[in-house]
Amino acid sequence: xxxxxxxxxxxxxxxxxxxxxxxxxxxxxxxxxxxxxxxxxxxxxxxxxxxxxxxxxxxxxxxxxxxxxxxxxxxxxxxxxxxxxxxxxxxxxxxxxxxxxxxxxxxxxx
Amino acid sequence: xxxxxxxxxxxxxxxxxxxxxxxxxxxxxxxxxxxxxxxxxxxxxxxxxxxxxxxxxxxxxxxxxxxxxxxxxxxxxxxxxxxxxxxxxxxxxxxxxxxxxxxxxxxxxxx
Numbered sequence: 560x561x562x563x564x565x566x567x568x569x570x571x572x573x574x575x576x577x578x579x580x581x582x583x584x585x586x587x588x589x590x591x592x593x594x595x596x597x598x599x600x601x602x603x604x605x606x607x608x609x610x611x612x613x614x615x616x617x618x619x620x621x622x623x624x625x626x627x628x629x630x631x632x633x634x635x636x637x638x639x640x641x642x643x644x645x646x647x648x649x650x651x652x653x654x655x656x657x658x659x660x661x662x663x664x665x666x667x668x669x
Numbered sequence: 670x671x672x673x674x675x676x677x678x679x680x681x682x683x684x685x686x687x688x689x690x691x692x693x694x695x696x697x698x699x700x701x702x703x704x705x706x707x708x709x710x711x712x713x714x715x716x717x718x719x720x721x722x723x724x725x726x727x728x729x730x731x732x733x734x735x736x737x738x739x740x741x742x743x744x745x746x747x748x749x750x751x752x753x754x755x756x757x758x759x760x761x762x763x764x765x766x767x768x769x770x771x772x773x774x775x776x777x778x779x780x
Contacts, residue, residue: 591767602760602771603712646712655700655767656725661711 562586563649563660572637572667579633580663582647591650592623592630596643597662603646606632637667671695673772675761681778687749690775693742694763702769703736703746704760712760718744751779 565582572578584592592609607614609621609630620633634641647660674693682688694701702717716726718738726736733752738744748755756779762769 593767602773604771605768608767650767655764655769656702656714656717657767657769658714659712 561661562658563647565647565660565663567661568664568666570663570665572634572641572665574637574639574667574669576637577633577635578637578665579631580645580665581629581631582660582663583627583629584647584649585628586649586651587625587628589628589649589651592621593648593657594619594621594630594632595646595648595659597646598643603659606645634665637665639667639669641665642667673761673763673770675759675772675775677775678773679776679778681780682751683780684752685750686779687747688751688755688777688779690746690759690761690777692744692746692761692772694744694761695765695770696742698763698765698770699741700764700769701738701744702762702764703744704762704771705757706760706774707757715746751777753779755779 563584594606595603596606597603607616609623613622618635622631644662644664646662648657676691700719703715706712715728716736721738736746758774758776760771760774762771
């Protein structure tokens with residue numbers, strides 16, 4: 560079983576719609592959680608951290624469920640520019656080593 | 670502000686040749702990471718350094734791969750000899766905390 564698992568998608572989303580997807584992690588000792596965004600042929604970039612109480616950044620909402628060991632990302636009012644691969648990222652080791660999921664591809668269409 | 674700098678951006682080489690990838694982390698960041706990304710395996714951590722010292726190299730595929738960080742502003746990843754299965758995008762990232770900032774990557778093709 561992979562340490563961090565994601566549905567690879569693609570999620571085909573009409574412009575303006577809402578899309579949500581999850582990521583599961585295997586290590587219950589996981590400490591920190593993030594979502595990164597990666598555009599085609601570009602480097603991953605930090606989108607947002609995920610806090611235990613859930614957090615929101617504009618149209619993006621992240622949630623953490625420690626009991627079920629998953630995190631989620633919700634995108635409201637999808638824009639064409641939201642088309643990308645979203646990488647779920649977990650830290651559980653001492654130090655700042657991160658483990659990346661395989662990514663969920665989102666395609667927003669007009 | 671300059672981000673993480675990697676060179677070359679693209680490298681095409683023949684099997685058996687030595688390949689050296691270079692990285693300059695963001696000034697002030699004390700951790701540096703080398704990743705490899707392929708369609709099949711996704712993003713894999715190869716090795717990371719804290720304060721120029723290798724901490725975890727368990728992701729290095731085999732002895733053909735080596736990495737060095739002679740000072741806080743420079744690191745290299747070397748593959749010798751290279752093989753076609755090494756073809757991938759190699760990313761360098763640096764951090765001062767939990768957040769890692771990635772360079773643009775080196776796209777390596779081994780023929």
